[in-house]
Amino acid sequence: MIAILSRTYTVLENFIVLEGLDGSGTTTQLALLEERIKALHVPFFSTFEPTKNTTGTLIREILKGEKDAHPDTVAFLFAADRNEHLYHPIDGILIHLFRGELVICDRYLFSSLAYQSVSSDYDFIYSLNRHFPLPAFLFFLDTPVDLCMQRLSDRKGREIFENREFQENVLKGYRKTLDIFKEYPLHIHQINGTLPREKIFSEIWEKIESLPIVKK
Numbered sequence: 204m205i206a207i208l209s210r211t212y213t214v215l216e217n218f219i220v221l222e223g224l225d226g227s228g229t230t231t232q233l234a235l236l237e238e239r240i241k242a243l244h245v246p247f248f249s250t251f252e253p254t255k256n257t258t259g260t261l262i263r264e265i266l267k268g269e270k271d272a273h274p275d276t277v278a279f280l281f282a283a284d285r286n287e288h289l290y291h292p293i294d295g296i297l298i299h300l301f302r303g304e305l306v307i308c309d310r311y312l313f314s315s316l317a318y319q320s321v322s323s324d325y326d327f328i329y330s331l332n333r334h335f336p337l338p339a340f341l342f343f344l345d346t347p348v349d350l351c352m353q354r355l356s357d358r359k360g361r362e363i364f365e366n367r368e369f370q371e372n373v374l375k376g377y378r379k380t381l382d383i384f385k386e387y388p389l390h391i392h393q394i395n396g397t398l399p400r401e402k403i404f405s406e407i408w409e410k411i412e413s414l415p416i417v418k419k
């Protein structure tokens with residue numbers, strides 16, 4: 204536990220989060236990370252948000268436009284899904300960390316701060332997420348909206364957030380969030396998302412290969 208600005212934050216060692224706009228390449232990087240740590244026989248748990256649990260499934264229905272909900276309700280749902288994701292007694296992130304695994308996660312509370320703040324008050328979103336523990340590492344794939352939109356146009360099944368204007372606002376939300384969290388006790392790395400994926404991966408790997416859990 205580290206106290207900064209009179210608040211107390213818990214930083215979870217061996218917890219790594221990838222963030223970025225839709226189409227920024229986080230899922231590709233997560234797959235490359237999995238491949239590398241598997242090859243090194245590092246015990247790990249690879250996961251993502253929204254989860255596949257009950258709340259995560261409801262969120263995906265809303266994102267597909269199959270169900271409707273007030274933006275603040277969506278923010279509550281993401282926070283509820285995250286709570287379950289962290290504290291589930293059998294398959295939660297904390298259980299995996301306590302078992303000595305490296306946990307890699309595609310999106311976390313930084314997504315809520317960037318995405319939900321487009322339609323809801325930033326401080327409200329912050330208050331919903333402020334008690335969650337922080338990852339030791341946050342990698343932000345800084346990929347221009349144009350490139351993300353181009354990649355998304357090749358995918359089937361658009362979600363409600365996947366439009367240019369919204370993504371431009373999400374990027375502003377990310378910039379604000381990264382600025383706030385630079386004062387916090389976690390390692391934040393912003394990576395140029397236009398680089399070839401192998402180059403992005405080597406930048407990520409360079410930061411985590413010296414972790415004791417990886418070097419063992």
Ligand code: TYD
Pocket residue numbers: 225251252253266281309310311312314315316318319362364365
């Ligand atoms: P994503 O992982 O990009 O899903 P897919 O596999 O369908 O590409 O996440 C789905 C969407 O959820 C994405 O647009 C970001 C959004 N999101 C939020 O709005 N808030 C959050 O807290 C999280 C975790 C995701």
